[in-house]
Amino acid sequence: MARILKLDRMEILGFKSFYGRTRFDFPDGITAVVGPNGCGKSNIGDAISWVLGEQKASSLRSDRMEDVIFNGSEGRRPLGMAEVSLHFKNILSGTNGGGNGNGHDAGPGDSEAHADDGGLRAEAAATSDGDDHAVPIPSAADGEAPAPLTITGIEEIPEVVVITRRIYRSGESEYILNGARCRLKDIQDLLAKTDIGSRLYSTIEQGKIDQVLAARPKDRRAMFEEAAGILGYKSKRRQAEVKLEAAQANLLRVNDIVVEVDKQIHALRRQAGKARRYQRLVEQLKEKRLSLARRRLLALDDDRRMTMSTLEGLRAEEVAALAGLAADEADLERLRLQLEEGESAARRRREEIHALDLEIDRIEERLRSGREQVRDLGSRIGDAGREIEALAARVSGQEARLHAVVAEIAEEEVRRRDAASARQGGQEDENGRARAVESLERGLEEARARLLGHLDTITATSGRRASLDEQLRAARAALEKLALETAELQSARDRAETEAAAHQRESAAGREREQALAAEHGARTTAVRAAAERLATADRRAEELKGRAAVLAERLAALDELERQRAGFSEGAGNILKGSAGFTPAGVVGDRLGVPRGLEKAVEATIGELLEGVLVSGTGDAARGIAYLRNSAGGRVSFVPETRGVSVAGGAAPAGESGDVPAGPGVLGRLADRIAGVPDGPVAGILARTFLVEDLDRALLMKESHPAFVYVTPQGDIVRLDGGITGGDGRALQHWLLARRAEREEIVRQMSEIAAAREESEGVLPRLRQEVAAAEDRLRVAADSVQEEARVALQRDLKLQQARTELDRIDRALPLIGGERIRLERDRDTWGSAADDLGGQLEADEAARRTMEEAIQAAAADLAARRADLERVRRESAEARAADLAGAERLLSLGRERDALQETVRDARATIERRAAERDEWTSRAGQIGAQEIALEQQRQTALAGRAEAAARDEAAHAGLAYDRSRLHAREQSVKQARAVHAALRERQQERELHLARIEADLEHLERACRDELQTTVETLRATAPPPEDALTLAEREAEVQAIRTDLEAIGPVNLMAVEQQQDLEERFSFLTAQKADLESAVASLRETIRTLDREARDRFRGAFEAIQGHFQECFKTLFGGGRAELRLQQDEEDVLEAGVEIVAQPPGKRLQKLALLSGGEKALTAVALLVSLFRYRPSPFCVLDEVDAPLDEANVERFTKLLQELRTDTQFILITHNRKSMEAADLLYGVTMEEPGVSKILPLRFE
Template sequence: MRLKSLKLAGFKSFANPTTFTFRHDITAIVGPNGCGKSNVIDAIRWVLGETSAKQLRGGAMSDVIFAGVEGRAAKSLASVELIFEHTQDETHGIRHELNLYQELSLRRQVTKEGKSDYFINGQRVRRRDVVDVFLGTGLGARSYAVIEQGMIGRIVESSPMQLREFIEEGAGVSRYQVRRADTEKKLSETQDNLKRLSDLQGELKKQHKTLIRQAESAKQYQALTDELKVLQKDDLIRRLFEAWRHHEQKKGEQSKSSETLAKLEAEANQVRRELDVLSARVAEAQWLKDEAKDNYHNAQMAEQTAQHNFYTVNSQIAQNDEKIARLNAQHHDALTNIEHAQDELLQINQSLDLILPETETMTHELNNAKQTQSEAQMAWQSRRDELNGLIQEKNNLENLKKLAQSQRQRLEAGLTKWQARYDELVAAKSHFSDTTEAQKQLSADTLKAAALRQKLEHLNDDEALKSVVEELRVAVQTSQAHVQSQEKRHASLMGEYEILHKLTHTKVQSNKITMAPDADALTALNALPSLKESLALTGAGLAHADILDQFLGFWLSARLSDDLPTAFLDHAMDDNDHVILKSGKKSDAGIVSSSIHANEVISQLPTSLQQQLVRFDRLFSAPTLELFGRCYLYVGDEPLTDLQTGALLGVMIVTKAGWLVGSFGMMHLSKLGDTSSQFLSDRKKHLERLEVLEDELNTLEDSLEKDQKQFKQAMTRLQSSKIELEEVIAQKHAATQQLHQLEQSVTTLTAKLDSEKSRRESIDNQLKQLDDENDSIKNELQELKVEIDTCELSLSELEPKFEQANQAMAVQTARIEEAAAKLKAQNDSYQALQIKLGTLTQAKTHAERLLEMAKHSASQTQADIETTKSMQQELSQKLPVLEEAFKAAKAVSHELKLASDEYELAAKAQQIAQSQLQETLTEAHTKFATAQAALAQISADTAVGESRVQDIGGELMRLDESFNLASKLADFRTNSNQNFTDNSARQNQIKIKITELGAVNLAAAAELAELEARVSPMDEQINDITQSMKKLQDAIRAIDEKTKTLFLTALEAVNKELNALFSKVFGGGQASLTLMADDDLPKSDKWRAGLVLMAQPKGKKNSRLAVLSGGEKTLTALSLIFAIFKQHPAPFCVLDEVDAPLDDANVARFTGLIRELADDVQFIFISHNKLAMQIADELKGITMPTAGISSLVTVDLQEAQKYLEIND
């Protein structure tokens, strides 16, 4: 494989599309500094994948685009393309799926926005693909094949790990390092999967222990709630008695408050009527007062206007007097200035009459002096031209002499070089060796290579196995993507399911309220969370969820809102109901007892109405509250306005329209405040969504389990196929490597034999050419000697002419100096006279201007005096009239002020009386409002008490069907001093124990079984992942062993070549690369350490690189680079002015190394050294005809030599 061409367009200084073709083994790029030679190196590194703008001598990647120059616009795109040929070569070709043809095109382009694209054979690829294509070839953005300016010196100063990277690239282990990195990435992902699975397994085991504890807590919870129900039943009668006694007391207070309220209302009405009469009188007095104030205000305005007019005229008269005096003074000054200006103008005119005749005489003398100087100058110029002609002739002769002498020196130096070259060729011809042994070795290696090719033909039949691996890889990726998608879907649904399950099943612990207005309010507040979590509707209840929401929201808030009627307190939650809500247990005892009483009450209603009533225990499936046994839903459409509500003792009816009917009367739920809720409707939606989620999760889990099994099977098949394919590839690689070495040996021997023959013929031809050159040089030297003698004779004849011309020049120079001195004196006198004349002219102009200004000022001031006196006379006539008007307006204003003060005193007296009566009315209203609020509170307490009696009675009827509320109330009226035992202490103890249990999960047993089913298959999954990790680790170890073998083999070979090349260029000495001692690395990894370069030139004891000269460092680095090339030749080598630090002798050694490697490696180098240019087969000249734009000029030296031979 070799580089065929390089194409640049818009890259840095190459604004025009430019193509470099490389047809020869050695190409030199030359040109002056700053013309863009190094941009060629930058282009090669850039297209091979360089990503650092700093490495390309720029600040940003967009800096590689042509930035424009004067007369040439900037480019918006930069493009570089490399074209390689013979890329399918078995030995030095590219083994990659993108290399489909014998030629490979690599192109990279970048836009102003910084977007960079890569193309291989016109197909868009990634940068990673470009790197993969050239892995193992020695080519790359920062490989040893591209050496930029200054880099050759930095190589010997590189860190140990940087030197190691050079050897690794030369050993061809980069492709294995990429495979190892990919395998490590897979291993890391597998470890992450194992960690996630282990974490999930540990979390599930923790949940298993928790569920066992929850099942035990559920048993304790059931026993405590049973005992609590018995105690609550005994406590109901005590609460009923207390509620009845409180209700009777509030009735008496309500009657007394009504009488007090009526009396206070009558008193307030009488005060309001008296206040209305007084308010009308106050309004009339206020109107009179405002009218008087307006009249007084108008009179004041008239008085102020008259006063202002009088004072204004007085002020203007005084100002005019001052102005007349000032104008008189200005008029007198103007007359004085006129007299002064006329005297000054007369004096200036007299001076001008004296100066003008003197000026005319001086002008005539000055013209005569200028004429004399001009004639002397013309004579001097004539002598000067004659002298310059002689000088030019002398310079021409001297230049001809110097040129001839320079040509003679060049020919003498060429003769010396000719002799050195002749001796070198004679010596080289005598050192040719015998080639018999090399020909025998060539035949043997050719036979071995043929046998290895037959073996490789059998191993190359691995396409079927690659196809199987690729199909399995695609199947695994597809299966993995499907499993991941299913897992994400499962996680999403499971999260939604757990949230809804908590909302519909979790038991919320009631808040502890240590201070509350009464026990029923505390019961309602604590029961609300439990009720929301435990309510469940039947099919019939779901159809009426909205109205049931409103009713239950009101019922639970009856004791918490001051806006609700007092009658509803009789329907507060029973303690037994509260325990049922907290425990979650079902109990029908309350329902049965309350429903018996309710049935008795409902049976007294019309039959048509009974048929349209549905009891709440048929609408709710849970919990079984006593409230549900005495509440009914009216499903009819007719209004219940004719119903006798007094008969509904202990029973409530809710209509579909939102009306609530009971013994307390009839009212609409919407008027009871915002106490409704939507938890029944929400719960319905949550339960429906839970059912859908359960079905989807079951289906998804079955599908996911099946997909995971398929994925595991596909992964197992893929791993086994990959191992089999890698074994075949390893065998093929070993055979290919051996064949490569044999072919390299054959190529080397063949090239060596051909080179030996070619060198013999070349030396003979060069010796013949040198003889011809020698004769030509001697003839030219003889001609130059004659030319130098002729120039010296002509120079001696010019000397007398020079002497005569210099003397004539001196005479003319003296005449010019004398005329110039006379002209200067005349000119100084003339300039002084002109200055004096100009000064008098300016003074005359200034005096005339002052005279004109003074006359105008006198005329203007006289006119102003006359105008001001006329105005003064008019103002003096107006002043008496304005004074009389001012006195009259002042008298009217005083009379109106007195009238306004009288009206204001009368209005204030009426307002004081009105304010006193208003305070009396306010006090009456306050008393009435206080009494009204007290009556409303008593009425509310009475209604709440009645409702509470009915609620407690209903709870008793649910607990005991034989209980009769009316009979019990009659018993209370007969014996109002009954005593009851309070068992609340025992109830509180049981409640505390239930609270200590916390939230109880009654479904713990089912959840425990489900959890155990999920945990069991996880051990098998963990075992499968562990096996996969082991296989990946084995693959990494195999790659490490292969890398180690290749690296150590390459290091040994490079060391051998390095020492040989170093001894050759230095005429002795030694150099080597050694592994750096690193105690931190284990013994098995010592080969991974960095490398240290040691160099000891001949005759020097110290081998430290720091003490070497610049040239020695350069030769040492070149020896290392060329040693790597001999071990692993890259397709081409690019060198940028690496010979700059070298002298001529070392340049000769450098060029000798290039010639030696040119048969195996294509060299492209930039140089200013003529000796280095001589070894090139082709010169690429970079010029810059237009500033900032590089152009290419190509010279084929072989073609040029043939042309010269033909012409000779």
């Protein structure tokens, strides 16, 4: 027995145009929804799709999912939530899971969710991922259902199932199953197991028929797959393929890892052997190196003592050698100074001789230059004379040519004036002939245009004549038809008038009853709203108080935790309070003080960092705490011993012992009197001498009159004993301690107030809920009465409206028909007369056309003759213009030659004048240079005499310098020998120092080696007993160490963790080998599962396709009254699971053709036949049809409703329509109206 959920009713609240809670009851059979356009009919179908899990806003005719919430109207505010609930009843079908109720065998149509054969169980086990657990379904809210059950296929589904979906303005949404929140997947699983699921053909809206027909064959196949029940197979096959790919990928990775781990194990076995041998050699090496280090240390110590003794003797010899060397170097320096003075005088003499040599060379150079200039000037003077003679001869020849060119220019100008006069006369003749030709051309074009216009007139007249004849024939036929329609309409009007009068009388009485019920309903609605508002206000108040209490409780817990952890204390205070100093402190000063609210800043300004001062029993604890903090670098802190009888800080007598106490306006009293829990000691003393004043000005005044006290304001401004003033804005460092305590006290107070308010609010809620429930009951009774009366009124108004509509139609039609008849008779007479007139006009137009054509031919012949004469004149004018252009070009050439000759003559004469002036200037310059040569020769002789005298003085001084140089050389040799002796001593000393440094470096190196490599020190080695003497030398012992090191190096890199790594890898290899076997088994199992799924899916699809094919052919013949149609699988696909579905149809009297060639009505009928075939094969529990009958005519609507009647036994139909025939087929009719703009209301009407 199959499980089927029958749709019982739907409740809508705030969805699209449905403002208030609206209930739809759906009986078995057909429910129709009617109403004018825009009233919200289609919103009902959208609500069903939405609550069943539709996730696309565009499918709901919205941009965003939040748009489905009622968005307000002129009289109503927007809602914050939309809710739709579907109520199902669980019934048992007498057919098998895949049966269709019409006697077909179960099998291909079985739902994949109900399959119970072994193959499917194996497939489910192979593809299960552990997420398909049983989901408990709680009982319905009204108590009709049994105890909560689960949808696992073993336990039963409740008798009543309520599915609810809500969405809020914030975008949050929720699904509710029988009053309990759940996931969308839970609802989808439930629907799949109850034969509802997601059907492509369960909701068919406007345009869906065209989408079905226009879809590609592969897209159309989806409906057949769903009907065949293989969508689950394909989904599970995809899951199996994904898991297979993942398993294969994992297997590949595991194989790679196994191979790599095996290689690593082999490598680690060798490394482990090397590691063991390496460790043995390392131990031997350490022992040898320790023995060698002891012997090296003894040898180095002996060598260092001997080296230091030798070095002291060398340093004494070096001091004596340095003293003798210093005396020799002083005498050498004196001789060098004496020689440098003599050489300096010799350099000055040489510089004087050199200067004289330069002066002689300069004079001789000037003499040579003057002679060269004289020769050059003579050459220039000769060249200038010859150039002047040549230029004079060339100027004479060019002037003769210039006179000849001027004469030629005059002759050419005379010839051009004569030619221009003749050319002007020819141009005037040419222009006259051209104007005559243009005039003839314009006339000819105008004549042709007139002829074309006349032809258009003839054509138009002929068209009007033919149109008038056709209109005359149509008018006579229309007049005959109008006579018959008038008689029929008159008879129908008499019948409609009688029916309208009867309905009018019934409607008047019904309206009075409806108004009374509506008034009662409005009053009760107001009462419900008021009660609901009071309840909502109380609920919000209770929730608000609950939320505030929770926030305050969290804050209180946080403050307590901060207090417990001592958060915010300085590092030193935190360390002491932990008890780390060896004693237990009594807390901090701030813990003891009871500071009134508003005085926190004043107290903080007064005692400052003492707020977190640690309270101790005595100075001993304070001393221990300070020592602990200093030793552990744990920070700083102030300690406050709790002692009795402490005097006021600063040595002054405590306030109160003196009679002169600050008082007066603005003085609020002693600060200590306002604070509770002040500990004895320095804090009490500070607070005792501190007075609280209103402001800083008052504090300064009191300081002048009573300087022995401290004054502080509530804002924290303070005037101290020493006169220092502190103030300003901002929080001090320790203010958190007092503020935290004040905040905690305030929170405790608020929580107490909130608890009292919550108790009062929660006591009111039960009474308010009872009031709301009672008001809703009264409203429900009134609403039922209004709805019943409205239903009766709707039925009555529909009948009255139909009668009035018929009367209005007839009344509008009769005058129209009469007027149309008069118009047609008038048009018939007018068109006959006009046709006769047009016949005579056509004959006259033809005669005029022939006359125009003859005149155009004559004008064309005259125009051709005149064009030939014009061409001859234009050729003659062109030849004359060419001759004139040639003359102008020659005249231009002669002018350019004349200008060039004139320019050349001017340039030559200017050059002659310039060269003559240059020649005169050069002659004068040559005379001046001759006079300068005489003066320069006298200067040269004077300079030669001075140089000879200076050279004689230099020769005399050169002999004295030679003697000084010989003495300096002898002294230098003596100093060199002394330096060599000192250098030898210094070299020996450096050798010993270097040797000592090597010893020290060897000792340091030996110390580092002992510390870093042998884990010992040289002091330990020195303290160790000397090793026994043996025959081995240090070199031989080093050879032994080196041999061991060579063995270690021969081993190569060693992995010291190889042994442990080998064990770990062997364990991992065993684990991976087992995993590999499991994965190979899983891959084989998944491949077998996929093959099983493919085989069963093909069998199911073939069986379903053949059954639907039979239903489709039968439905097609029923809807078309004959013909045939066929469903075909595409032949280009080898696998039936991938082949698309094509539709071919042959309406009666036509050839077999594809869908694209059918008319619009034929396409609609074909789509209806296909959808009905799918329903017949696998009925859906319910189906929403949204104006699918709109493209059908009246006869086809009758066939369509007949098919719906056949299917109603298995399917509930919700039919949204405007068609009267479709309404007549319904068992229940819902009228949807918008009495209030933007708000939909329903009126049910059941047909008996």
